[in-house]
Amino acid sequence: MSRKTVFSSTDLPPHLGDRDRFSLWQDIHVGEIWSVEYRISEKLPFQAAIEATAVGSLVLGQMAGTIRQAARQASNIADDGNDGYLLLINRADTVLSGAQAGREYGVGQGEAVLVTAAEALKMIGADWNAWTNVVVPRAVLTQAFPQIDDRLALKIGAENEALDFLKRYCQLLETGPPLASPHLVTHATETIVDLIGLVTGAKGEAAELAGLRGLRAARLQAILAEITDSFANPGISAQGVAKELGLSARYVQDLLQETGISFSERVLEQRLQGARKMLSQRHNDAMRVSEIALINGFSDVSYFNRCFRRRFGQTPTSVR
Numbered sequence: 001m002s003r004k005t006v007f008s009s010t011d012l013p014p015h016l017g018d019r020d021r022f023s024l025w026q027d028i029h030v031g032e033i034w035s036v037e038y039r040i041s042e043k044l045p046f047q048a049a050i051e052a053t054a055v056g057s058l059v060l061g062q063m064a065g066t067i068r069q070a071a072r073q074a075s076n077i078a079d080d081g082n083d084g085y086l087l088l089i090n091r092a093d094t095v096l097s098g099a100q101a102g103r104e105y106g107v108g109q110g111e112a113v114l115v116t117a118a119e120a121l122k123m124i125g126a127d128w129n130a131w132t133n134v135v136v137p138r139a140v141l142t143q144a145f146p147q148i149d150d151r152l153a154l155k156i157g158a159e160n161e162a163l164d165f166l167k168r169y170c171q172l173l174e175t176g177p178p179l180a181s182p183h184l185v186t187h188a189t190e191t192i193v194d195l196i197g198l199v200t201g202a203k204g205e206a207a208e209l210a211g212l213r214g215l216r217a218a219r220l221q222a223i224l225a226e227i228t229d230s231f232a233n234p235g236i237s238a239q240g241v242a243k244e245l246g247l248s249a250r251y252v253q254d255l256l257q258e259t260g261i262s263f264s265e266r267v268l269e270q271r272l273q274g275a276r277k278m279l280s281q282r283h284n285d286a287m288r289v290s291e292i293a294l295i296n297g298f299s300d301v302s303y304f305n306r307c308f309r310r311r312f313g314q315t316p317t318s319v320r
Helices: 018-032 074-080 138-144 161-175 182-200 214-230 238-245 249-257 263-280 289-295 301-312
Strands: 002-008 037-040 048-055 058-065 067-072 085-090 096-100 103-107 112-116 121-124 129-136
Touching: 002 018, 018 037, 018 048, 048 161, 048 182, 058 161, 058 182, 067 074, 085 161, 085 182, 096 112, 103 112, 112 182, 129 138, 129 161, 129 182, 138 182, 161 182, 214 238, 214 249, 214 263, 238 249, 249 263, 263 289, 263 301, 289 301
Parallel strands: none
Antiparallel strands: 002 048, 037 067, 048 058, 058 129, 067 121, 085 112, 085 129, 096 103, 096 121
């Protein structure tokens, strides 16, 4: 069954001052939702409202107010043990910026990013912000997409057609009557999980083409294939890929930008994933880390080590 819970600062005792109302609101939030350290605007009166609609094991949440910063550290993770994923969708004309998995992100209005409650995270916005959270238990999302952690903290563009459809589908569930049929609840949860796979690209290359059609989609597919084939080449560049495909470098960059992941980010991710795979394979134990880095396109071992640690939270040597 789906059900809605509303939690608002307007429900707090009116005689309390701003700071006391915020302190009480945060205590209730930690006790009933999850452990997060918030900071509020210094310029606007405290205001915060949450609407949470549970659909099976998923939660569709709406948050708005003068919450300027949210942080989750190791102590918060230990407090509640929450290890779910959150698809964060920015609904305001502000920018929500943060970092996780060694990546920094900044999402504007209509854009989204996937984060996890199982790792330290931080988000900073403006004096007033509004966002949507689609919360999915870790076991549910990793069962559907085992490599979902590879998609953490990657910006998802507002033009993404799957994201637009997910927004509208969630709105239907939030504003419509509660689902009573277990079969419909199961169908709704499976649909949302499948859409998150498409939105984030975890469901494969077809997902990244979801916002494009016709010739542009075909060209993007060719660009992605060229990057996959050539990422280990230290000299790979947008200009080189463009020349190979008979396109302009600006067109290649713009087309990739529409997917939310730039050319350089894609190449770096492919190289890091390739290196991690080789490092974890027993038959490569005799190879030096520098050799594996070189094979995957890194000409600077120090740079490789920094990028690897930032991306995976461990050194290349510790993976072996």
